[in-house]
Amino acid sequence: MSTLSSPPSPVPAEADVKPTRHLNVIPATDEIVSSLSSDGHRRFVYPADVKGRFTWLRRVGFAVLIALWIALPLIPINGHPALFLDVVHRRFYIFGQTFNAQDVWLMFFVLTGIGFGLAFLTSLLGRVWCGYACPQTVFLESLFRPIERLVEGNRDQRIRRDKGPWNLDKTWRKLVKHALFLAAAFAVSHIMLSFFVSMPAMLQMVRRSPSEHPEAFAWATAVTLILYGNFAWFREQLCLIVCPYGRLQSVLFDEDSLIIGYDKKRGEPRGKASEKDKGDCVDCKRCIAVCPTGIDIRNGLQLDCVACAACVDACDEIMDKLKRPRGLVRYDSQRGLSGETRRLWRPRMGIYAVLGAAGITAASIAVTSRSGFEATMLREKGAPYVVEGETVRNSFTLHLVNKEGASENLRIEPEPSEGLSYVVSEPEVTIESLADTRVRIVVVGEKGKYGGDKPFQIQVTRSDGEKKTVKSRFVGPGG
Numbered sequence: 001m002s003t004l005s006s007p008p009s010p011v012p013a014e015a016d017v018k019p020t021r022h023l024n025v026i027p028a029t030d031e032i033v034s035s036l037s038s039d040g041h042r043r044f045v046y047p048a049d050v051k052g053r054f055t056w057l058r059r060v061g062f063a064v065l066i067a068l069w070i071a072l073p074l075i076p077i078n079g080h081p082a083l084f085l086d087v088v089h090r091r092f093y094i095f096g097q098t099f100n101a102q103d104v105w106l107m108f109f110v111l112t113g114i115g116f117g118l119a120f121l122t123s124l125l126g127r128v129w130c131g132y133a134c135p136q137t138v139f140l141e142s143l144f145r146p147i148e149r150l151v152e153g154n155r156d157q158r159i160r161r162d163k164g165p166w167n168l169d170k171t172w173r174k175l176v177k178h179a180l181f182l183a184a185a186f187a188v189s190h191i192m193l194s195f196f197v198s199m200p201a202m203l204q205m206v207r208r209s210p211s212e213h214p215e216a217f218a219w220a221t222a223v224t225l226i227l228y229g230n231f232a233w234f235r236e237q238l239c240l241i242v243c244p245y246g247r248l249q250s251v252l253f254d255e256d257s258l259i260i261g262y263d264k265k266r267g268e269p270r271g272k273a274s275e276k277d278k279g280d281c282v283d284c285k286r287c288i289a290v291c292p293t294g295i296d297i298r299n300g301l302q303l304d305c306v307a308c309a310a311c312v313d314a315c316d317e318i319m320d321k322l323k324r325p326r327g328l329v330r331y332d333s334q335r336g337l338s339g340e341t342r343r344l345w346r347p348r349m350g351i352y353a354v355l356g357a358a359g360i361t362a363a364s365i366a367v368t369s370r371s372g373f374e375a376t377m378l379r380e381k382g383a384p385y386v387v388e389g390e391t392v393r394n395s396f397t398l399h400l401v402n403k404e405g406a407s408e409n410l411r412i413e414p415e416p417s418e419g420l421s422y423v424v425s426e427p428e429v430t431i432e433s434l435a436d437t438r439v440r441i442v443v444v445g446e447k448g449k450y451g452g453d454k455p456f457q458i459q460v461t462r463s464d465g466e467k468k469t470v471k472s473r474f475v476g477p478g479g
Helices: 053-071 106-125 128-132 135-152 155-163 168-197 199-207 214-234 236-242 286-290 310-322 347-369
Strands: 083-086 091-094 097-100 259-262 329-332 373-379 386-388 391-402 408-414 420-424 428-431 436-446 454-462 467-474
Touching: 053 128, 053 135, 053 310, 083 168, 106 128, 106 347, 128 135, 135 155, 135 168, 135 214, 155 168, 168 199, 168 214, 199 214, 214 236, 286 310, 310 329, 373 454, 373 467, 391 408, 391 428, 391 454, 391 467, 408 420, 408 436, 428 436, 436 454
Parallel strands: none
Antiparallel strands: 083 091, 091 097, 259 329, 373 391, 386 391, 391 436, 408 428, 408 454, 420 436, 454 467
């Protein structure tokens, strides 16, 4: 049987290259189980390039997600961007729906549904979100990592250069790489800014002096520096240390959750490809070399694994060269890897599904049934009533809010009530999108006929026929 034609190149010995101080690298030839050493120091991860079906699938998915992300502030729906969060004016346009600050309570149901939906997805498919859709993964693997490989070369070249002394080649490559990182972070931060100020406004801000928009400039600068620090240095540590979802895996997983695992029954004992009495694993350590978090998948399920499937593609490539079946490292459950049958449906998944569906259903009902405008009757400040001769006067303010994405006409009509008359300052009003107005209403009653508090109603009608009835009470002396 032929041996491997292109195993990972070993890291140069200390005698060959003078190491840079404090540089701690994960080589492909060491038994490393994490990007953190036993004493807590970080080991820098240098993932090798890999090709395969899952790598191709992820790249296509990343391209679609980034294209969608860029398009959201550009595609108009009902006259507004598909996603525009105007925090300053408390106006939010989300996929054709218009919301204001009074609708924030809807987020409880939305986030509840998304949270339990993600728990359901995790129990079923493991960390598919982390490996295929998380913004940290998408931007790192589709933007920043390719820049690094383009400028500094493949894994072995990057390790050799970082372990070597500073020279002209190393210096110019580092300067170019970090300049491109800053440019990429700058572009990402400004597209993010467009979600809050709109794309046309963002483009105008870029062309003008920062002193004309200091808040937006400070926000974009801060986000640019955060993104640069994250993708240039922090990287996988965000998933391992900061991300709460990553820390929840131990409680969301069970023996039937889909994971990436190593088939020990088939792979052990490890040995050379030419040794007939050994397992299929030839201990090439290719799975370690391509891992973005620097773990050895053969050590079992680990919190560090983000389910990117790079090790699956790497191992399949080796198995193809050895003319052995694929799947030594594969997507499976812990139960499946042990030779048992995986259960797709479990009680916990039923609970997650019900709670997630309840949250999404409640949010959907609340969004579709909410009124397009709000009407609230407020008694004016001061004395609750004024007596003038034989009449009693109450003064009110009708607060109207248009919650639609276009201007609306509202008609105000007091309902007849015996003994009461009404004076409306503006019987018809036009309110701009997500704006409000106040209409003064004076209710007058005869003093001689007043026998106590008396209820009355004001009907507000929108141009499309939607009606809202506002109730209040007329008060007077002795009431």
